[in-house]
Amino acid sequence: MKSIDEVIEVFQKHGQKVTPQRREILKILVNNKDHPKAEEIYRILKNRMPDVTLATVYNTLNVLRDLGMIESIGVIGDDSVHYDPTTEAHDHLCCMRCKRIMDIEKKEPEVNFTQNEISGFQIVKRMVTYYGYCPECQKMLKTI
Ligand SMILES: [Zn+2]
Ligand SMILES: [Zn+2]
Structure with missing residues (x-):
């Protein structure tokens, strides 16, 4: 994921809505090196937008993953999925x-x-x- 503008362009090309919540999720993800879980993104987002739901976070992450903008990764000993905005091989x-x-x-x-x-x-x-x-x-x- 290079920049928020780039993602928004891809979203629009695929008929995906760019809601304020989705824009905020992108802000959290761009340049994020922490490989956050959905719940962690939700926690940060909830502070900025109290009305947001975990379902919105999951929905946006799924769209981003399906469009190849983020990678979902798993590690041994941890059942939850982590998200990685760096999609280049590493x-x-x-x-x-x-x-x-x-x-x-x-x-x-x-x-x-x-x-x-x-x-x-x-x-x-x-x-x-x-x-x-x-x-x-x-x-x-x-x-x-
Ligand atoms: Zn450690
Ligand atoms: Zn990584």
């Missing part, structure tokens, strides 16, 4: 203690996945998650 670090998900910023050489077949499976996307402990949690674990 890998994640997941802290097993605080459950934070972080992006790995390092740029890897581009791999042509369509030519990369494993057991006859055509790979179109790759998302690797590394599990471990973030620096803060390592400190906490040492003091226990």
Whole structure:
């Protein structure tokens, strides 16, 4: 997701309404590196717009995902879906203690996945998650 204007353009092209609530959800998502859950977006939004419902948040996230503007991701040990506005291929670090998900910023050489077949499976996307402990949690674990 590059900018709110870009998303609004795609929304309009697909006949999707751009309500003030949806605009506010976009504001929360643009440049968001926290991989928030729907409930977390809802909590932030509720402070700004008390009338908003969780259903509106889910509905907007589904539309954004179906249009390829955000990615829904899951990690081991956490049943809830997280949303990632960075749709370019990138890998994640997941802290097993605080459950934070972080992006790995390092740029890897581009791999042509369509030519990369494993057991006859055509790979179109790759998302690797590394599990471990973030620096803060390592400190906490040492003091226990
Ligand atoms: Zn942690
Ligand atoms: Zn990410």
